[in-house]
Amino acid sequence: MTARAAQPSGARIYERCEALAQCSEESGALTRVYLSPEQRAANELVQGWMREAGMHTRLDEIGNVIGRYEGVRPGLPCLMLGSHLDTVRNAGKYDGMMGVVAAIDCVHALNARGARLAFAIEVSGFADEEGVRFNATLLGSRAVAGTFDAKVLDQRDAQGISMRDAMSAFGLDPDRVPHAARKRADVLAYAELHIEQGPVLEAEGLPVGVVTAINGANRYTVEVKGLAGHAGTVPMNLRQDALAAAAECVLAIETRCGREGDLVGTVGRLEAAPGATNVIPGDVRFTIDVRAPRDDQRRAAAADIKAAIGAICARRGVQFDLHPTHEGNTAACAPWLQEQIASAIATEGLPVRRLPSGAGHDGMAIVDLADIGMLFVRCKGGISHNPLEAITIDDADLSARVFLRFIESFRPAGERL
Numbered sequence: 001m002t003a004r005a006a007q008p009s010g011a012r013i014y015e016r017c018e019a020l021a022q023c024s025e026e027s028g029a030l031t032r033v034y035l036s037p038e039q040r041a042a043n044e045l046v047q048g049w050m051r052e053a054g055m056h057t058r059l060d061e062i063g064n065v066i067g068r069y070e071g072v073r074p075g076l077p078c079l080m081l082g083s084h085l086d087t088v089r090n091a092g093k094y095d096g097m098m099g100v101v102a103a104i105d106c107v108h109a110l111n112a113r114g115a116r117l118a119f120a121i122e123v124s125g126f127a128d129e130e131g132v133r134f135n136a137t138l139l140g141s142r143a144v145a146g147t148f149d150a151k152v153l154d155q156r157d158a159q160g161i162s163m164r165d166a167m168s169a170f171g172l173d174p175d176r177v178p179h180a181a182r183k184r185a186d187v188l189a190y191a192e193l194h195i196e197q198g199p200v201l202e203a204e205g206l207p208v209g210v211v212t213a214i215n216g217a218n219r220y221t222v223e224v225k226g227l228a229g230h231a232g233t234v235p236m237n238l239r240q241d242a243l244a245a246a247a248e249c250v251l252a253i254e255t256r257c258g259r260e261g262d263l264v265g266t267v268g269r270l271e272a273a274p275g276a277t278n279v280i281p282g283d284v285r286f287t288i289d290v291r292a293p294r295d296d297q298r299r300a301a302a303a304d305i306k307a308a309i310g311a312i313c314a315r316r317g318v319q320f321d322l323h324p325t326h327e328g329n330t331a332a333c334a335p336w337l338q339e340q341i342a343s344a345i346a347t348e349g350l351p352v353r354r355l356p357s358g359a360g361h362d363g364m365a366i367v368d369l370a371d372i373g374m375l376f377v378r379c380k381g382g383i384s385h386n387p388l389e390a391i392t393i394d395d396a397d398l399s400a401r402v403f404l405r406f407i408e409s410f411r412p413a414g415e416r417l
């Protein structure tokens with residue numbers, strides 16, 4: 001065993017994120033959605049690295065990759081680590097993936113030292129956190145937490161394929177998803193390393209931070225139904241233009257969410273049909289994503305947005321349907337885990353900065369199973385959900401060292417070992 005092998009390696013974490021970025025449905029851009037051939041390729045890479053790090057691996061009933069490193073005796077409760085392996089469209093290389101490969105690298109270092117801890121370690125590569133394919137988010141971690149809603153099995157992707165059929169084609173049995181749920185007694189805590197996806201750490205010259213809470217979110221799909229017509233013959237005052245109505249809704253969302261500093265609202269996708277230069281749009285679908293640190297604040301904004309859409313559509317004589325696709329409350333990171341992560345940062349000689357997460361994470365689902373904690377890593381310009389997402393090898397190295405220190409020093413709440 002060399003001293004080098006016994007520490008996590010920022011260079012290896014970086015290279016593995018590069019390798020995972022090759023598992024993409026488009027060349028020259030990274031897009032990897034749930035139950036895709038690219039996900040299968042990424043799973044195989046990750047399982048190979050897990051085995052190399054001394055773990056047993058399996059694919060669970062929803063398609064999460066799980067690696068287990070036993071403690072001093074087989075079968076002990078585990079400290080669960082990990083993040084997600086799916087991406088948004090035209091994604092960066094680190095959102096999710098870095099947390100999985102950094103956790104594997106920490107286990108690799110423990111294994112190189114021959115170290116066994118008083119608890120097992122499990123690393124999860126969650127199959128779907130972003131919710132891109134089926135408009136339902138946190139599918140992998142919800143299955144593990146036992147909160148998977150079987151109704152989403154009937155949701156369809158843009159090609160009209162139901163999640164149920166996509167699971168069967170992938171080799172998974174949709175009726176067995178409940179078996180992915182873990183028992184509380186088997187999971188001591190969940191800890192995730194993730195890029196910050198925001199600019200705070202970089203602005204303060206800090207490589208890492210302790211997450212205090214993950215902001216809650218509401219998501220909706222909206223369909224506005226007007227009347228398609230001839231762009232040359234229908235006078236402006238006699239139109240039922242679904243796109244003009246949707247555009248006004250988008251601006252109403254922007255205005256409402258802009259009123260409060262820490263509330264955010266986004267229309268990230270909008271499609272107009274039939275989609276021709278000389279046809280008045282008759283049908284428009286768009287998504288809404290609203291987030292805030294306080295649940296009451298988020299719910300009030302969501303209610304105001306629904307009322308504004310209703311008023312705009314009524315005034316313009318168009319119909320609308322609004323469907324909730326996700327609601328997640330703010331998930332607090334457990335103070336005792338925050339303390340242990342903070343202490344690992346301080347022991348590496350770094351200042352301890354605590355900050356909330358504006359982005360969603362698997363912890364929002366896992367919090368129903370176990371206490372959660374998160375370590376944030378600085379990313380360039382705070383840019384994320386964008387191919388410009390970037391980290392440095394030095395930050396990968398340092399953050400993985402902090403994470404390993406946290407793992408080695410981990411003490412469960414309430415003397416559960």
Ligand code: GLV
Binds near residue numbers: 129130358359360361
């Ligand atoms: C996940 O990355 C989200 O916050 O939408």
Ligand code: MN
Binds near residue numbers: 088095130385
């Ligand atoms: Mn993301």
Ligand code: MN
Binds near residue numbers: 084096129194361
């Ligand atoms: Mn993420």
